[in-house]
Amino acid sequence: MQKHPTAPGDLALAEEFGLSPAEYDLIVHKIGRVPNVTELGIFSVMWSEHCSYKSSRKHLAKFPTKAPHVIYGPGENAGAIDIGEGLACIFKMESHNHPSYIEPYQGAATGVGGILRDVFTMGARPIALLNALRFGDPAHPKTRRLVDGVVRGIGGYGNCVGVPTVAGETNFHARYNGNILVNAMCVGVAPIDRIFTSAAKGAGNPVVYVGAKTGRDGIHGATMASAEFDDDAEAQRPTVQVGDPFLEKLLIEACLELMATDAIIGIQDMGAAGLTSSSVEMASKGEAGVELDLDAVPARETGMSPYEFMLSESQERMLMVLKPEREEEARRIFEKWGLDAAVIGRTTDTNRLVLRWHGDVVCDLPLGPLADEAPLYERPFVRPHRSFPSPLVGEGGSRASENRVRGGGANAEGNSPNTPHPSASRPPSPTRGEGVDFPATLAKIMASPDMCSKRWIWSQYDRHVMADTVDDSGAGADAAIVRLHGSNRALAMTSDVTPRYVEADPYEGGKQAVAEAWRNLTASGATPLAITDNLNFGNPQKPEIMGSIVSAIEGMAEACRALAFPVISGNVSLYNETNGVAILPTPTVGAVGLIADVSKRASIGALAEGDLLLQIGAQSGWLGQTIYLREMLGREEGAPPPVDLEAEKRNGDFVRELIETGLVRACHDISDGGLACAAAEMALEADLGIALGWRGDLGDVEFLYGEDQARYLVAASAEIASLIEQKAKAAHVECLVVGEIGGRDMTFLGASGVTERLALSELRTAHEGWLPAYMGEAM
């Protein structure tokens, strides 16, 4: 940009910056004059979707965000909850989708860096990282390179910083071909009386800049993240930032050391929209003003303009307001850690952002219009109208009642009266009566891109540094478990969403994402406490996309209320579209729970020879939108399984009590791939076979691969199993013995009367083989 910083900024420039003509007019109206080039640049990032949440804010207000244990809900850098014994848990998930598609290594790495800063900015020491990744069709020519770059980037950053990457999820779908999703979550812990916020209160206090020097990288990154891609997406590479994890490590240590004193009034990281958003947010939250001298900002390059200083998204930079006369103390700490720091301005009482450069005032704007008065849109939306024609899959085959009952160790069970059973939207069994090749089906599904082992990915992440990791991706756990340092308490954490459910029915899919996260925590023995949400959608200016955003939020909110699971932080990533094709709607849920005694936890592999496998929760044999339907029949059809939140709560509370009282040590939630895949995962982790048997109302495929919600598998000795059955009866919870542990095979005591077997070794080869083979590497 060649124009002088104080040259008038016209409409043409505004549009180049991503502002609409109406927004430009609103700016002129709000400030009573034409903004100059620098001011227009500042408005454009502050009013970008990424910074202002202008399309989603109205609907985000529907989330329940309050509970007695919530200290800070949405609005701060991250949310904070009280976890007892004087500690707060601070966490958030954030997307780095657009940059990761353009430059996967740096995009993913800086995504990790950004979310770490959001957490330690509040005074927390980061103790765990998680990630939720969605890639395109494996057959798409770009997918392999993107997987490789993203995984290297996440590892390259997290491994160096020294925070364990303990859990994650990875899916593939053609709808992510042009827009991958990289959602990173960080969990930290702080003393409850030492949580820091960004509010810069008081006038005349020094504004201190610390960390990396400012360069020209990432300029207008927030604007890029607020637009669709076309074929020229890669031309935006210069807007992607470059990360330096070593510098981040220094920043973490230096900031935590300074935070142990009482020198800091407010502190904020420079993330999206860099110095602009950090200074505006600090000043507006503190109801103060701020005056910065851009000549004092440490610069990596010469000749940078005010616009470039303010919009740079150079990484690893922090802004803080100190108490007067405390600069020297801070300087000593920064020097110890070898960090660049400078006083670059003062707070004022004017409620204005004033920037000086080369002796001139190049920006003088009221803070209100930049922050709280940013436009808020009620985007028109149409609620998704989904009709699920019946039958979706060819009728035929026998009635369920015709299935002969055989199946060792299985009890008859009816369906719960509480389970919704809209048969109109449920595809009937495609295989009932046709005979299923049980071993081949299980091996194929367990080797599919979404269900296969992600060892190739997580073995590149340091999962054990800090020496408090109890369970991580390596244990195949539903939730990772990280001990609170120096205690026997632990946090459980997970990330979840099933985009194909949300696509088919955003409301139920939204409910399901929250319910599954809650269930994952429960399956580890934790009491679920709160969630962070990362809403990834397409272009909100399309009414049908906006409709899915609204419905998904409402579904999530309903589940949060029913499960007493407040939303404490979040991030919205819209415009995930390329050439008009949107991603699957992906409202990722990151969740945290507490385990009061880490010795009373469950894992998926704690099986013993002779144990019985019990299914907790009712089963209707729901096949709509299942992995089975997609992987075996190539059909992405039907309604997703409905979520009965009352059953979810009842069953989950029942399972948690079994774990807390020590009756159960092996537990797995049933989700993608149904009971058969859940059992197979337990068997692989334990390296022990399981014989599955069934009878009753359901067909083979419905029993094995139906994805009814609110279900768990638990394992226990025969004696304890009968005790569990009694307890379940008393608690009005469905409980059914579905298998027995032992041997070296997955055994199917199926409806055809024939016992079929799949050797565990063969299953393991299939399950472990796909990803390394895809990435061109031997296992």
Place this chain on the structure above:
Amino acid sequence: MKSAVIVFPGSNCDRDAAVALERVTGQKPAMVWHKETDLPESLDLALLPGGFSFGDYLRAGAMAARSPIVAAVKRHAERGGLVLGVCNGFQVLTETRLLPGALARNGGLRFVCRDVPLAIVNNNTRFTRAFRETRETVIPVAHADGRYIADEAELDRLEGEGRVVLRYKDNPNGSARDIAAIMNEGGNVMGMMPHPERVADPSLGRMGGWAIFQSLAEAA
């Protein structure tokens, strides 16, 4: 036992090492900053922990090897004092030439984090005696630059002199002759890529590295 953990700005296993040392030996180690020029008086063990000492953008451990405190660690080693380098610490020890050879980029060119079964090749060292009759343990690795290399004559000499202390049973990085840990001629300096401090915790039931610290406590 009087021990010290050396802290570089990018060390990230320093706390873990200190916790493990205290848990096993009952004594808190001193945390010694890299800018210091001396180690504490009458020190038994100096531990160089894992991490990315100075970012390792150059060569892992190369800059740390030239820090003031490492000169003091060298003097401590030359006096016969115990030195244990773990992961990045091992890289620092080869960079200082306290140990021969070098640690190159993993064979698979990727960071690798997993539990690895190890053969205790020499259980008669100051680092391994507490394994007693046990000849195998499991300790996790987590590194990108852990492939031990040295010339054939050096490797023969290390093996001939019983200085290959631990060997991978399932080589994660392509190390020459499956080498996971070596010691110096004096038997007072050992470098190892696996992280014993991550598996010295009875409450997590992960104990594969306990005997390393136990051995040091007995040797001191």
